[in-house]
Amino acid sequence: MDIFIQQIINGLVLGSIYALVALGYTMVYGIMGLINFAHGEVVMIGAMVALMVIKLLVNSGLPVFIIILIALAAAVAVCMAVGYSIERIAYRPLRRAPKLAPLITAIGVSIILQNLAMLVWGRNYHAFPPILPTSEHDIFGATITSLQVAIVLIAALMMTGLIILIHRTRLGRAMRATSENPPIAQLMGVNINQIISFTFVIGSALAAVAGLMVSANYSIAHYYMGFMLGLKAFTAAVLGGIGNIAGAVLGGILLGLIESLGAGYIGDLTGGFLGSHYQDIFAFFVLIGVLIFRPSGLIGEKVSERA
Amino acid sequence: MLEVTGLRVAYGGIQAVRGITFHVNQGEMVALIGANGAGKTSTLKALARLLNAAGGSVRYCGKEISRLEPHQLISEGIALVPEGRGVFPRMSIVENLLMGAYSRHDKDGIAADSAHVFSLFPRLKERSQQLAGTLSGGEQQMLAIGRALMSRPKLLLLDEPSMGLAPLMVQKIFEVIRTVADEGMTVLLVEQNAKLALEVSQRGYVMESGEITLTDEAAKLLANPKVREAYLGE
Ligand SMILES: Nc1ncnc2c1ncn2[C@@H]1O[C@H](COP(=O)(O)OP(=O)(O)OP(=O)(O)O)[C@@H](O)[C@H]1O
Ligand SMILES: [Mg+2]
Numbered sequence: 001m002d003i004f005i006q007q008i009i010n011g012l013v014l015g016s017i018y019a020l021v022a023l024g025y026t027m028v029y030g031i032m033g034l035i036n037f038a039h040g041e042v043v044m045i046g047a048m049v050a051l052m053v054i055k056l057l058v059n060s061g062l063p064v065f066i067i068i069l070i071a072l073a074a075a076v077a078v079c080m081a082v083g084y085s086i087e088r089i090a091y092r093p094l095r096r097a098p099k100l101a102p103l104i105t106a107i108g109v110s111i112i113l114q115n116l117a118m119l120v121w122g123r124n125y126h127a128f129p130p131i132l133p134t135s136e137h138d139i140f141g142a143t144i145t146s147l148q149v150a151i152v153l154i155a156a157l158m159m160t161g162l163i164i165l166i167h168r169t170r171l172g173r174a175m176r177a178t179s180e181n182p183p184i185a186q187l188m189g190v191n192i193n194q195i196i197s198f199t200f201v202i203g204s205a206l207a208a209v210a211g212l213m214v215s216a217n218y219s220i221a222h223y224y225m226g227f228m229l230g231l232k233a234f235t236a237a238v239l240g241g242i243g244n245i246a247g248a249v250l251g252g253i254l255l256g257l258i259e260s261l262g263a264g265y266i267g268d269l270t271g272g273f274l275g276s277h278y279q280d281i282f283a284f285f286v287l288i289g290v291l292i293f294r295p296s297g298l299i300g301e302k303v304s305e306r307a
Numbered sequence: 308m309l310e311v312t313g314l315r316v317a318y319g320g321i322q323a324v325r326g327i328t329f330h331v332n333q334g335e336m337v338a339l340i341g342a343n344g345a346g347k348t349s350t351l352k353a354l355a356r357l358l359n360a361a362g363g364s365v366r367y368c369g370k371e372i373s374r375l376e377p378h379q380l381i382s383e384g385i386a387l388v389p390e391g392r393g394v395f396p397r398m399s400i401v402e403n404l405l406m407g408a409y410s411r412h413d414k415d416g417i418a419a420d421s422a423h424v425f426s427l428f429p430r431l432k433e434r435s436q437q438l439a440g441t442l443s444g445g446e447q448q449m450l451a452i453g454r455a456l457m458s459r460p461k462l463l464l465l466d467e468p469s470m471g472l473a474p475l476m477v478q479k480i481f482e483v484i485r486t487v488a489d490e491g492m493t494v495l496l497v498e499q500n501a502k503l504a505l506e507v508s509q510r511g512y513v514m515e516s517g518e519i520t521l522t523d524e525a526a527k528l529l530a531n532p533k534v535r536e537a538y539l540g541e
Pocket of ligand 1: 347
């Protein structure tokens with residue numbers, strides 16, 4: 001019983017992180033029909049920047065909370081700038097090009113960012129300095145750390161904020177209008193270049209937070225971490241229904257749970273043949289399954305009937 | 308108010324609008340009529356900057372507007388009700404109207420104007436929280452017109468408001484268009500339904516294969532044998 005509860009907890013934590021990243025994929029897709037494969041790299045940059053700042057400040061005598069806050073602010077700022085620049089430099093010139101061109105460009109941007117990160121931060125794994133409180137809490141015979149609680153709460157807060165932004169504000173309305181019909185949105189006075197930039201910037205800010213969360217959760221960061229994380233978050237977005245905000249949240253949480261539970265029981269299920277390090281295969285089973293049986297995702301509509 | 312000179316629109320090599328010249332005076336309702344494919348929609352899209360004109364000039368209140376960005380037109384006071392309505396299907400009626408007022412920041416004015424739109428189209432008021440995509444064609448057309456009015460335009464461009472609607476609905480919509488015009492709005496009305504358009508307008512232009520072939524007062528066009536034969540089915 002307690003392994004089940006434990007894996008649910010782990011799954012929720014992982015799922016919250018996937019959801020934050022999946023939102024970035026889904027927002028960009030919703031606004032411009034583009035799968036921004038470089039988004040995973042933005043998460044990685046967020047993790048790296050945060051980690052560097054923490055390393056720098058770890059002996060400064062500042063309170064841990066302040067150090068984390070500064071690291072987060074730095075990561076968010078850098079990621080926003082990176083996200084903005086990606087769109088401005090790589091995607092905007094291809095706005096009217098056939099769909100394949102920006103897609104290939106996205107993969108190219110992803111490779112470039114990975115290599116830049118390798119040049120800046122090296123090939124080595126960077127350990128997350130052990131500054132976070134390690135207190136554990138018991139619930140239902142399983143344990144949850146303060147860090148895990150914080151991850152889930154912060155993710156939930158940010159997602160709520162995003163949903164309020166999109167559904168309750170003038171800017172959010174403009175984003176939805178642009179997503180539904182860009183030329184008509186322009187007729188209403190919406191500057192869609194601004195809206196698209198804003199979408200990238202917001203998605204990148206979420207990615208920065210997710211980056212700090214992953215590196216804190218696994219106590220490690222490296223230049224390659226964005227690749228697998230990006231693929232999984234993309235899977236989560238597709239699972240929920242790409243382009244759909246609530247879908248990204250749902251898909252992220254579900255994927256986290258599937259992975260955790262899968263990893264927890266895979267040994268038993270295969271008679272010890274596969275171990276929990278096969279965790280990653282679940283995401284791809286999910287991706288393939290969704291693409292075959294429900295390409296529009298769990299709560300997605302048929303991919304938009306766009307003029 | 309609007310002066311279009313030698314406007315040309317081309318799709319690739321194909322010329323859809325071949326150097327047309329026309330004008331709309333302040334406070335006037337002008338009809339632009341023509342058969343399918345005559346180039347009416349292309350003309351309006353070029354005016355609204357959704358298409359780049361291949362040539363010609365568009366002056367509005369004395370200012371050249373043919374190089375503006377599409378999102379800048381609304382603050383100049385030009386609103387287009389596009390062919391096929393173009394409502395935002397996954398937004399409610401209220402949200403669609405708020406999008407129409409996107410360029411404005413005067414909360415009280417916006418509230419007053421949406422009340423005005425609801426008084427013009429009581430049908431919309433009853434369904435204010437309904438998603439636009441679930442409205443009937445006629446209701447969507449009402450919403451599209453209402454949304455355009457929300458920007459408090461000085462010049463209203465209408466592209467085939469009668470398209471695909473039952474006669475009774477067409478009548479209702481045209482009554483509102485007439486009301487709006489009587490309140491002082493300048494209107495350029497594009498229609499295939501020539502009779503209807505000319506009956507509510509002061510002047511008209513007839514467009515054929517990308518060119519304006521005839522222009523006159525609306526009443527005279529209605530009486531013109533050529534127009535009667537070609538567009539009124541007589
Ligand atoms: N996107 C496009 N690409 C290529 N050709 C186009 C495009 N849009 C319109 N055309 C062509 O331009 C010409 C004029 O089309 P337009 O839509 O302006 O006509 P219209 O007068 O509005 O017709 P209707 O009354 O049927 O709406 C047509 O021959 C049409 O085929
Ligand atoms: Mg047309």
